[in-house]
Amino acid sequence: MPILRAGPWGNLNSPHEDEPAVKDDQTNIYPVNCARGDWPNQPWRLLYSKNTDIGINTGTAALGSPIVAEGVIYAYVILDFNWQATEAFDVTFQWDMTSTQPGSGVYPTLEWQYDTIEGTGDYYFDTPLESGTIDITLPASTFGTFSAYAYGIDTYGSGLLVEASII
Amino acid sequence: MPVTSAQRFWHNAAREGERQEQQAEERNASNRQRRSQDERGFNRALGRLEDSYDQAIRNANNTRDRRRLKAERDERIDKAIRDRERADNPTDQNKTIDDDSTDQTGSNPENGDGGSSDGGGGLPDGFEEERIDIVDALNNPSYRWFLTKFD
DSSP: OOEEOOOSEEETTEEEEOOOSSOSTTSOOEEEEETTBOBTTBOOOEEEEEEESSOEEEEEEOTTOOEEEEESSEEEEEEEEEEEESSOEEEEEEEEEEESSTTOOEEEEEEEEEEETTSOEEEEEEOOOSEEEEEEEEOOEEEEEEEEEEEEEETTSSOEEEEEEEO | OOOOHHHHHHHHHHHHHHHHHHHHHHHHHHHHHHHHHHHHHHHHHHHHHHHHHHHHHHHOSSHHHHHHHHHHHHHHHHHHHHHHHHHHOTTOGGGSHHHHSOOOSSOSTTTSSSOOOOSSSSSOTTEEEEEEEEEOTTSOEEEEEEEEEOO
């Protein structure tokens, strides 16, 4: 059965919010997507936040668009979006962390979770290899919210790059 | 007894009434037949359109193309149906009380479950037609037309 569109931005408590002028995680609202598709007037996108010991940067990105955060000691990328879907669908969480100094290493952690307005949810935490992908199935929902981060600490504090994307 | 001019007048008027009634009945039968043929032709065209898209979807090399084709197919079919309904039904010709003595529009409070008659067969009083985005049954973004009323 079809479902009515929510958004264009929102969260579980307030699914119908206008797109904010300033797009950062302080507003606590995120884009609402139609599964993996584009709305006629709004392409699929997520809100990202690049956080490092150098600075913070936020914005929106498309499906498959890699976000890279560059730090000295630590760097992490947060990816947030909402979805509506009449059928379950898959997304892939991709990450890649590298030290910019030869001989140094990166200690990676990552986490993802989702919750739906119907009350279902899932959560995952890992200390994985420095790069990889995880396939995640998001369920049919009239409104669901997804959040993930990839976090890296440089072993010698000599500089690192953390890349993450939703594919 | 000679026939008076008044009697002749009423006799001719009755004959003329019967003739007009018969003509109207023939016109209605012809209209019904034409509508039925149109409907079958439209459904066949829609089926061919759907078949072409289904073939293209099966031949698509990747999921992204398949999704795009599905969305395009649904949108074109929706639009064709909507356009036909509009062309066929500017004053709701197929669903008036005159056709079959049953008000299927819901505009007559005695027959429907609400609404009020505007006498013209258009939208019920106070309602507007509004396009609203939806997620369709195949996860595609689409839209439907709703009757809405602002309280």
